Amino acid sequence: MFKTEEILDGVRLHILPTAKFKTVTSKIYVQTALGNATSLTALLPLVISRGSEKYPTMQEVAAQLADLYGARFGGDVAKIGELQCIEFYYELPAGAYVGEPGLVGRGMAALAELVCRPKVEGDGFEPQYVDQEKTNLKNLISGLINNKRSYALQRFYETMFAGEPFAVYKYGTPAEVEPITPQGLLQHFRQVMRENPIDIFIVGDVDEGSVREHWRQGLMERNGVRSVPAAAQSRAPQAVQEVQEEEDLQQGILFLGYRTPITYSSPDYYKLLVYSGVLGGFPHAKLFVNVREKASLAYYVWTHVEGTKGFMLINAGIHPDNYRQAVDIIVDQVEAVNRGEVSAQELEATKRGLINSLLTMEDDPMAVIDRGMLGTIHGIQRDVEEAVDSVRQVSVEDLVEQGQKLKLDTIYFLRGRAGGEAGGGQGAGQEVQL
Amino acid sequence: MKGMLETTTKLSRRVFAGLRETVYHAQLANGLRLYMIPKPDYNEKYAVFATRYGSIDTSFIPPGEEQAVITPPGVAHFLEHKLFEGEESSVFEAFAALGASVNAYTTYGLTSYLFSTTDNFYPCLETLVDFVQNPYFTQETVAKEQGIIAQEITMYEDNPNAQVYNNLLQALYHQHPVREKITGTVESVAGITPEILYRCHKTFYHPENMILFAIGDIDPDAVVQLVEGRFQNQSQTVQGNIRRLYPGEPQGVSKVRVEAEMAVARPLCYLGFKDRELCSGDELLKRQLAASLSLQILFGKTSALYNRLYESGLIDNSFSAYYTAEETFAYSILGGNTPDPVRLEEAILAGLREARENGITEEEFQRQKRKSIGGFLYALNSLEFIANNFVSTRFRGSSLFSYLDVLQQLKAEDVERCLQEQLIEERLSVSIIWPRSQ
Numbered sequence: 001m002f003k004t005e006e007i008l009d010g011v012r013l014h015i016l017p018t019a020k021f022k023t024v025t026s027k028i029y030v031q032t033a034l035g036n037a038t039s040l041t042a043l044l045p046l047v048i049s050r051g052s053e054k055y056p057t058m059q060e061v062a063a064q065l066a067d068l069y070g071a072r073f074g075g076d077v078a079k080i081g082e083l084q085c086i087e088f089y090y091e092l093p094a095g096a097y098v099g100e101p102g103l104v105g106r107g108m109a110a111l112a113e114l115v116c117r118p119k120v121e122g123d124g125f126e127p128q129y130v131d132q133e134k135t136n137l138k139n140l141i142s143g144l145i146n147n148k149r150s151y152a153l154q155r156f157y158e159t160m161f162a163g164e165p166f167a168v169y170k171y172g173t174p175a176e177v178e179p180i181t182p183q184g185l186l187q188h189f190r191q192v193m194r195e196n197p198i199d200i201f202i203v204g205d206v207d208e209g210s211v212r213e214h215w216r217q218g219l220m221e222r223n224g225v226r227s228v229p230a231a232a233q234s235r236a237p238q239a240v241q242e243v244q245e246e247e248d249l250q251q252g253i254l255f256l257g258y259r260t261p262i263t264y265s266s267p268d269y270y271k272l273l274v275y276s277g278v279l280g281g282f283p284h285a286k287l288f289v290n291v292r293e294k295a296s297l298a299y300y301v302w303t304h305v306e307g308t309k310g311f312m313l314i315n316a317g318i319h320p321d322n323y324r325q326a327v328d329i330i331v332d333q334v335e336a337v338n339r340g341e342v343s344a345q346e347l348e349a350t351k352r353g354l355i356n357s358l359l360t361m362e363d364d365p366m367a368v369i370d371r372g373m374l375g376t377i378h379g380i381q382r383d384v385e386e387a388v389d390s391v392r393q394v395s396v397e398d399l400v401e402q403g404q405k406l407k408l409d410t411i412y413f414l415r416g417r418a419g420g421e422a423g424g425g426q427g428a429g430q431e432v433q434l
Numbered sequence: 435m436k437g438m439l440e441t442t443t444k445l446s447r448r449v450f451a452g453l454r455e456t457v458y459h460a461q462l463a464n465g466l467r468l469y470m471i472p473k474p475d476y477n478e479k480y481a482v483f484a485t486r487y488g489s490i491d492t493s494f495i496p497p498g499e500e501q502a503v504i505t506p507p508g509v510a511h512f513l514e515h516k517l518f519e520g521e522e523s524s525v526f527e528a529f530a531a532l533g534a535s536v537n538a539y540t541t542y543g544l545t546s547y548l549f550s551t552t553d554n555f556y557p558c559l560e561t562l563v564d565f566v567q568n569p570y571f572t573q574e575t576v577a578k579e580q581g582i583i584a585q586e587i588t589m590y591e592d593n594p595n596a597q598v599y600n601n602l603l604q605a606l607y608h609q610h611p612v613r614e615k616i617t618g619t620v621e622s623v624a625g626i627t628p629e630i631l632y633r634c635h636k637t638f639y640h641p642e643n644m645i646l647f648a649i650g651d652i653d654p655d656a657v658v659q660l661v662e663g664r665f666q667n668q669s670q671t672v673q674g675n676i677r678r679l680y681p682g683e684p685q686g687v688s689k690v691r692v693e694a695e696m697a698v699a700r701p702l703c704y705l706g707f708k709d710r711e712l713c714s715g716d717e718l719l720k721r722q723l724a725a726s727l728s729l730q731i732l733f734g735k736t737s738a739l740y741n742r743l744y745e746s747g748l749i750d751n752s753f754s755a756y757y758t759a760e761e762t763f764a765y766s767i768l769g770g771n772t773p774d775p776v777r778l779e780e781a782i783l784a785g786l787r788e789a790r791e792n793g794i795t796e797e798e799f800q801r802q803k804r805k806s807i808g809g810f811l812y813a814l815n816s817l818e819f820i821a822n823n824f825v826s827t828r829f830r831g832s833s834l835f836s837y838l839d840v841l842q843q844l845k846a847e848d849v850e851r852c853l854q855e856q857l858i859e860e861r862l863s864v865s866i867i868w869p870r871s872q
Contacts, residue, residue: 002592004477018837020475020476021815022453022811022814022815023811023815033848058735058741058744059735059736059737059738059740059741061735062734063801065735065805066736066801066802066805067801067804068802068808069804069805069807069808070804070805070807070808070809071808072812078466091809091812092808093807093808093812096809097452097453097811098811106867111740128745131748132744132745135747136750136751139699139700139750140750142699142700143699143700143771144699145542145697145698145699146595146698146699146702146771148592148593196684216525228586229759247697248696248697248870249592249697250588250591250592251588251589251591251592255652257448266852282526282530282535283526283530283536284524284527284530288526293524293583294579296581296582297585298585299582299585299586304851316583317588317589318585319585319588332647343594345527345531345624348474348531349527349530349531350530351531351533352531352532352533352534352553353530353531353533353534353535353810354554355552355553356533356534356535356551356552357535357551359477359478360477360478360550360552362477363477363478363817364815364816365815387772434677
């Protein structure tokens with residue numbers, strides 16, 4: 001568990017001192033409301049990564065990181081519920097492994113420099129950097145189509161959550177990027193760093209006292225601090241909407257979205273996780289067995305619970321001709337779980353599988369930080385034993401109860417254009433997962 | 435049973451003090467090599483059972499035979515899928531009942547079966563060894579798998595990154611099976627039969643051709659004893675050498691350029707340089723490190739060239755450069771999304787010419803060496819990384835934990851040589867995906 005302390009108004013420092021890892025991992029999150037100024041916020045980490053007062057060019061930033069044994073630094077935005085979080089990631093070797101005990105201190109100083117003292121020109125960011133990163137951001141947004149599954153997922157969100165902030169793509173739109181000026185961007189940066197909630201997470205072999213002192217000094221002035229709401233309650237669907245769209249692709253991508261009032265902060269959250277796991281979380285799950293192994297319709301089919309918003313999704317890649325058959329099998333399997341047709345073995349295997357992933361996440365510093373951030377946003381810190389215990393107690397009756405809360409909202413299918421191309425292309429990467 | 439079994443296998447131990455890691459090693463009478471690394475402070479326990487049989491092993495002479503066996507592309511991967519279906523039970527269910535997650539993957543050079551668990555490690559290990567060693571194929575189960583794999587192949591066909599990469603390998607190589615997709619094609623997979631699968635299993639899944647690796651809060655003695663017990667009813671002898679046959683591959687590339695159209699927002703452009711200097715063991719590791727360092731120095735974020743390309747808008751964050759090497763093939767690949775593939779190619783080639791004239795500075799060499807030390811340490815946080823890379827490095831006759839030693843011994847000349855001899859236009863193919871004209 002992290003030791004958390006509010007070191008400045010609205011700035012929390014979460015430290016997990018441990019010698020388990022060979023590196024020190026750190027992440028800074030700045031919370032903003034999704035959909036307010038999405039592209040403006042998304043542009044910030046891109047421009048900030050370009051250079052600082054002390055390291056004014058990307059090449060100097062990179063050289064400095066390489067000299068710290070290849071410290072890793074990156075910035076991006078993450079959609080967590082209806083928050084758009086600016087995140088900065090930083091990792092470097094623990095001093096003991098490279099014979100430099102002072103390495104972490106130097107690393108933290110470099111991180112504060114990079115994030116808090118970006119390269120400015122007059123009353124704006126360096127105009128050249130802003131221009132170039134505007135182009136990159138526009139390309140990033142239009143490039144979503146390159147990854148068909150991510151594209152289909154975003155179109156599914158836009159369909160199911162139309163009119164809600166959750167529908168917004170985390171990078172915004174090209175039209176939103178266009179009018180951004182270096183001055184407007186700097187103003188926005190200063191405002192969020194002054195007023196928005198900031199969480200700094202550190203995992204590794206560090207001296208807590210000096211890290212705390214460092215971050216008290218290292219950040220910018222704070223005032224007018226405000227909180228940002230995590231997510232609006234998921235509303236109950238009126239009727240099931242079924243939407244099909246066409247794109248230039250061969251395999252059809254299917255999503256089914258179910259709304260539920262259960263979120264990460266709810267005491268029933270782990271019941272929902274077990275429900276989703278029994279249905280499609282594992283290779284022993286009902287969907288994998290019935291859609292893939294028995295009907296041979298798909299290579300992948302899985303479920304996911306989004307605890308930051310309150311919904312569950314089912315996703316499969318299928319041949320377009322099998323759309324109806326696949327939907328029917330999936331809906332049948334959902335109904336089977338809802339009727340409590342879950343064997344003791346299925347339930348036990350799912351619970352063990354979930355417990356296994358919960359415990360395994362403790363071995364990955366990034367996963368530990370992500371879970372800490374989820375807890376922070378939802379105002380509920382559970383240690384891993386508590387989570388494991390909650391999973392252990394779930395019964396078939398609990399699954400039936402969860403089934404009653406889940407309401408099918410949207411069936412979305414992205415398919416190839418009618419009369420589209422036949423197979424015959426090339427594929428496969430260097431490694432092919434099962 | 436376990437208590438009655440006498441363990442005759444000798445366990446050796448090697449300590450890597452700087453890395454705070456200890457590797458245990460044993461070899462069974464049947465030739466199986468075991469490696470174990472205790473990690474008491476981790477929850478996860480991870481084991482890999484791998485065979486040195488990958489997608490490129492399509493043509494071979496089994497031990498004690500004269501005649502070459504030639505199989506269609508995609509058999510290693512197909513076999514990987516198929517071993518998960520036992521005669522009576524599903525392997526997924528067996529691991530699920532133990533609370534573990536099981537997976538497998540096929541690369542050019544190996545097929546690997548693995549599980550991750552926090553509980554029931556020894557029953558999982560038993561299940562792993564048993565399912566990989568006990569094949570069960572029928573006409574019916576093979577036909578069903580053909581349907582699933584066809585969907586897998588189609589999924590990759592919609593992926594522009596997989597496409598641009600596969601096209602590039604087809605351009606670089608005339609004959610070598612690395613030019614075929616690991617999955618094979620829908621057509622080649624249709625030709626797979628239970629007989630072919632049994633034949634390949636018998637040859638390549640002999641323990642002598644395999645490695646078992648375990649890491650986590652485990653007891654090396656118990657691992658050896660358990661694994662030995664699983665083989666007690668099998669032949670205890672080695673089978674001898676498998677002769678792997680690879681067609682003669684010309685030094686030059688097959689095609690200098692390959693272009694295709696797909697539904698992408700912007701073009702993708704990748705340059706591949708075929709390496710003809712082939713080696714194995716620590717020599718191969720050294721070669722890999724030297725080539726990777728040369729790419730980092732020339733095309734990494736610290737390089738003038740990268741910054742010039744980035745500022746001119748010809749590349750973005752998707753740009754990457756890396757080197758891949760096995761004993762029978764090796765190549766460098768670099769590229770990413772770009773608005774203008776033609777100008778990008780010109781700029782990269784001009785940059786390389788300039789670098790060849792100026793050479794590599796000692797300062798930049800030392801900087802990238804430091805960076806690589808850190809990169810290696812990051813990777814060692816992950817048991818999965820250690821397990822998978824330990825095994826693949828062993829198959830190549832080297833050791834994962836030699837990495838830092840080999841890196842220390844590397845000289846700027848080694849890196850310079852890659853620049854002068856490998857990254858040259860005679861070895862170059864270019865693969866481009868253009869946005870489809872609507």
